[in-house]
Amino acid sequence: MISELPLDQVRTLLAVVDEGTFDAAAAALHVTPSAVSQRVKALEQRTGRVLLVRTKPVRPTESGQVVVRYARQLARLERDAHAALGMGPDDGATRVTAAVNADSLATWFLDALARVPQRPPIAFELHREDETRTAELLREGLVMAAVTSSPEAVAGCSVRALGRMRYLAAAHPDFVREHLDGPLAQGLARAPVMTFDRSDALQDAFVRELGGAGAGGVRHAMPTSDGFAASVAAGLGWGLVPEAQAAPLLSAGRLVELAPQRPVDVPLYWQQWKLDSPALAAVTEAVTATAATALRR
Amino acid sequence: MISELPLDQVRTLLAVVDEGTFDAAAAALHVTPSAVSQRVKALEQRTGRVLLVRTKPVRPTESGQVVVRYARQLARLERDAHAALGMGPDDGATRVTAAVNADSLATWFLDALARVPQRPPIAFELHREDETRTAELLREGLVMAAVTSSPEAVAGCSVRALGRMRYLAAAHPDFVREHLDGPLAQGLARAPVMTFDRSDALQDAFVRELGGAGAGGVRHAMPTSDGFAASVAAGLGWGLVPEAQAAPLLSAGRLVELAPQRPVDVPLYWQQWKLDSPALAAVTEAVTATAATALRR
Numbered sequence: 001m002i003s004e005l006p007l008d009q010v011r012t013l014l015a016v017v018d019e020g021t022f023d024a025a026a027a028a029l030h031v032t033p034s035a036v037s038q039r040v041k042a043l044e045q046r047t048g049r050v051l052l053v054r055t056k057p058v059r060p061t062e063s064g065q066v067v068v069r070y071a072r073q074l075a076r077l078e079r080d081a082h083a084a085l086g087m088g089p090d091d092g093a094t095r096v097t098a099a100v101n102a103d104s105l106a107t108w109f110l111d112a113l114a115r116v117p118q119r120p121p122i123a124f125e126l127h128r129e130d131e132t133r134t135a136e137l138l139r140e141g142l143v144m145a146a147v148t149s150s151p152e153a154v155a156g157c158s159v160r161a162l163g164r165m166r167y168l169a170a171a172h173p174d175f176v177r178e179h180l181d182g183p184l185a186q187g188l189a190r191a192p193v194m195t196f197d198r199s200d201a202l203q204d205a206f207v208r209e210l211g212g213a214g215a216g217g218v219r220h221a222m223p224t225s226d227g228f229a230a231s232v233a234a235g236l237g238w239g240l241v242p243e244a245q246a247a248p249l250l251s252a253g254r255l256v257e258l259a260p261q262r263p264v265d266v267p268l269y270w271q272q273w274k275l276d277s278p279a280l281a282a283v284t285e286a287v288t289a290t291a292a293t294a295l296r297r
Numbered sequence: 298m299i300s301e302l303p304l305d306q307v308r309t310l311l312a313v314v315d316e317g318t319f320d321a322a323a324a325a326l327h328v329t330p331s332a333v334s335q336r337v338k339a340l341e342q343r344t345g346r347v348l349l350v351r352t353k354p355v356r357p358t359e360s361g362q363v364v365v366r367y368a369r370q371l372a373r374l375e376r377d378a379h380a381a382l383g384m385g386p387d388d389g390a391t392r393v394t395a396a397v398n399a400d401s402l403a404t405w406f407l408d409a410l411a412r413v414p415q416r417p418p419i420a421f422e423l424h425r426e427d428e429t430r431t432a433e434l435l436r437e438g439l440v441m442a443a444v445t446s447s448p449e450a451v452a453g454c455s456v457r458a459l460g461r462m463r464y465l466a467a468a469h470p471d472f473v474r475e476h477l478d479g480p481l482a483q484g485l486a487r488a489p490v491m492t493f494d495r496s497d498a499l500q501d502a503f504v505r506e507l508g509g510a511g512a513g514g515v516r517h518a519m520p521t522s523d524g525f526a527a528s529v530a531a532g533l534g535w536g537l538v539p540e541a542q543a544a545p546l547l548s549a550g551r552l553v554e555l556a557p558q559r560p561v562d563v564p565l566y567w568q569q570w571k572l573d574s575p576a577l578a579a580v581t582e583a584v585t586a587t588a589a590t591a592l593r594r
Contacts (some may be wrong), residue, residue, distance in 0.1 A: 094487075105519075113528070114532070122515075123517055124518070124533070125495075125516075213325075220421045220423075221421065222407075223424065227402050227407055234407060
């Protein structure tokens, strides 16, 4: 179906979704609003589907999302071709967009980016999102690749296992003395706990693993990865800290492990659009190679 | 006007806004959907304003936002009273919600939290938001306090100046040799640049200050504060790095300053609801005291 869609209509649909209204899309495309409306209608007739919900701003229907994703992939191919031909648009770089969880960004992901050859230039546009929600950004076509916690491929994407990110339950030594001097599960049911944000259930899952009902004490929310580790080291609460961030704090005596036999491993995957893009392939190669040494098997 | 609004109606409106639909609010309040609908209508009649846009999810009108903010402040007072009486709800802690910009979170803000006495316990819920957008979260009543770049008080809030956060234009020494060996403004018009996200215009403003048209090279986006500084130190691009993060990297020779005579200072303010809350007062005291030493006058 998709290969027979006229390019101008597909691009018009994308502009309407990105700009939010037919009028704004018309202004962006330098055509009249009625031309925009006609192209979208023609595309809906051709596909036999309603593609847009006419709200303000407009929203793509499920079928509309398929066409939008296709349009973004097309735009990417075009830019890659431009770059390959040395006729780069704007800044002359190929843009690689990726959604990455905060803990990966704070530990190993940057090393991967530093490995990517910068000839021809690649512009990295990173989006920070929880690993359970990064797949959503792929599905919407907002990013070309993502670090996800789900091995299930998003439609149009390929998946590779990156390894497991290890988290250690930890707290400041004084905090342990004050709040956790008895049986651990009971202590964690009352002790102040650090969370990343309201949807962070990692700490609760850990307490349940130990046989408790959940993290029951005062709940702090600290929505940055380095801030989270620093808050635990400052004695604000206990929390599950990525091994890479915990290691120097443990050696410095600013953290102690609460349950050395019970690390929590979160498997991570790299999902990417199935595109023949040299830039995306270079990033994928650097990401998988870096993850192979930074994450656990 | 507001003091005569029946509490059950105000709380019902808040539940509808938080839950998104009349049915969900009814379930949360353990009443029938028709009771919810009647209370909201009664409140609209009493105020003489439409308070909700009946979309899915519902949205408060501008008048509705005033009532929602009032309802959240009420809920807070109630919880504070509970805490003062030693009859804390849930985890027994008073919750203090604040919106803070990423660079403050990564540099001085955590030191402020560590200074707040934890008797009686306070739970910190932080939201990370650009300093130009934190005021919006205050306005919506989603947070009780915020670090903002605007000295203009949000309705119902008081403002204090915290000081100025200094940014230094910096890059890796190899990056400077490769991209910035001529006049600075010309070099920055072509050199790869780090940005925080698409709305980050700090680097462009700096280039314009130097007489250039803007940061013209490959644009990377790295949406975490520590990741941004690390990316500049890794040679991915040049960027404006908070002084506190730049200092150790400059001494280690991993960064050089591009324009030592031209730091960029961003004034920051603390805005908070005018509430007689001991917990909020304790946080405000710690925040202003820490900022006084960490930020520039």
